[in-house]
Amino acid sequence: xxxxxxxxxxxxxxxxxxxxxxxxxxxxxxxxxxxxxxxxxxxxxxxxxxxxxxxxxxxxxxxxxxxxxxxxxxxxxxxxxxxxxxxxxxxxxxxxxxxxxxxxxxxxxxxxxxxxxxxxxxxxxxxxxxxxxxxxxxxxxxxxxxxxxxxxxxxxxxxxxxxxxxxxxxxxxxxxxxxxxxxxxxxxxxxxxxxxxxxxxxxxxxxxxxxxxxxxxxxxxxxxxxxxxxxxxxxxxxxxxxxxxxxxxxxxxxxxxxxxxxxxxxxxxxxxxxxxxx
Numbered sequence: 001x002x003x004x005x006x007x008x009x010x011x012x013x014x015x016x017x018x019x020x021x022x023x024x025x026x027x028x029x030x031x032x033x034x035x036x037x038x039x040x041x042x043x044x045x046x047x048x049x050x051x052x053x054x055x056x057x058x059x060x061x062x063x064x065x066x067x068x069x070x071x072x073x074x075x076x077x078x079x080x081x082x083x084x085x086x087x088x089x090x091x092x093x094x095x096x097x098x099x100x101x102x103x104x105x106x107x108x109x110x111x112x113x114x115x116x117x118x119x120x121x122x123x124x125x126x127x128x129x130x131x132x133x134x135x136x137x138x139x140x141x142x143x144x145x146x147x148x149x150x151x152x153x154x155x156x157x158x159x160x161x162x163x164x165x166x167x168x169x170x171x172x173x174x175x176x177x178x179x180x181x182x183x184x185x186x187x188x189x190x191x192x193x194x195x196x197x198x199x200x201x202x203x204x205x206x207x208x209x210x211x212x213x214x215x216x217x218x219x220x221x222x223x224x225x226x227x228x229x230x231x232x233x234x235x236x237x238x239x240x241x242x243x244x245x246x247x248x249x250x251x252x253x254x255x256x257x258x259x260x261x262x263x264x265x266x267x268x269x270x271x272x273x274x275x276x277x278x
Contacts, residue, residue, distance in 0.1 A: 003045055016043040019050050024218035025211070026060035026116070033069025038077030039129045041104070048107030055114055061218040061225070063114065064210055065137055066121040072146070073130025078264065090256060097252035101160055105244050108161055112136040113233070115226045117217050121210035122146045123203060127185075132163030135170075135196070138229060141213060142188040142197040143206040151183035156263030156275060160251035162244050169236055170195050 009015060016039075020027045028050060030037040054060050067073060085100050087093030111118070120137035127149045134140055134148075150167070152159050159180050168176035171194040179186070191197040201209045217225060254260060259275045266273035 009046060016046050017050055021059050024061040025214045026054050026063045028063055028065050030067035030073060035077055036071040036074035036125060037067045038074055040077045044104045044107050047111055051110040051114060060116055061222055062214045063116050063118040064214045065118055071124035072122045072126040073133060074125040075128030075130055094252050094256045097255050098248055101248040101251050108136060117229050119210055119214045121206050123206055128152060129161055132161040135163050135166040140197045141199045141210045142191055143203040144188050144200055145203050146188040147185050148191050149185040150180045153181060154183040156259035157254045158250040160247060162247055165243050
């Protein structure tokens with residue numbers, strides 16, 4: 001089950017993220033490169049804790065979201081403890097998933113809604129939730145080896161963190177449907193053409209370019225920077241909250257379906273899934 005009680009990361013516990021503060025920049029690093037920074041419920045909990053810490057830290061004027069290793073985030077870690085939510089009946093399990101996803105959305109909103117702008121530096125695989133996390137940033141800088149996708153429908157589940165909604169906001173509804181309904185991958189250059197990445201740079205230039213952009217933002221007037229972010233978000237995200245509640249219910253239904261079991265089994269077995277819509 002999800003840990004919704006702990007408010008810290010115990011000493012010796014595995015950290016999914018690490019926060020360092022350097023010259024006005026809060027460097028938030030995904031730090032599980034051996035797992036391609038795959039995401040879990042615990043990752044979500046830790047993201048929420050860091051968002052709470054960053055929000056009121058006057059020493060942080062901008063956040064740089066980056067990842068160790070060859071991938072930004074390859075999606076959900078299906079091997080992580082607490083991955084499955086249970087219930088005494090199908091209805092109760094669906095309800096528990098609905099509340100669990102709403103709990104996750106609250107943490108994502110806290111991160112995406114930070115008063116400080118967030119600059120994401122993306123390399124390698126940026127798939128599923130990894131893409132959704134990058135889309136929560138205000139500015140995305142992609143290495144030329146970055147690959148983006150929303151493959152959830154191929155596994156029998158919904159896009160459950162609002163990534164398809166954010167693609168619709170930035171690239172248009174047609175592209176959101178194309179990416180989310182097919183699960184196809186796009187390269188960094190295509191992401192930039194669709195306004196899903198603001199800069200594309202050689203892999204070796206990703207870190208210095210992202211830090212340069214973050215430093216430029218950090219050097220500007222904090223009240224103006226925060227006000228600009230709030231104003232643009234108020235316009236761009238109008239209606240997002242209501243839509244995310246629909247996302248939570250759709251995700252809860254699909255995560256408790258028989259199709260999701262078939263989807264993951266097919267992927268593990270290297271075969272095409274045979275979905276029955278139940």
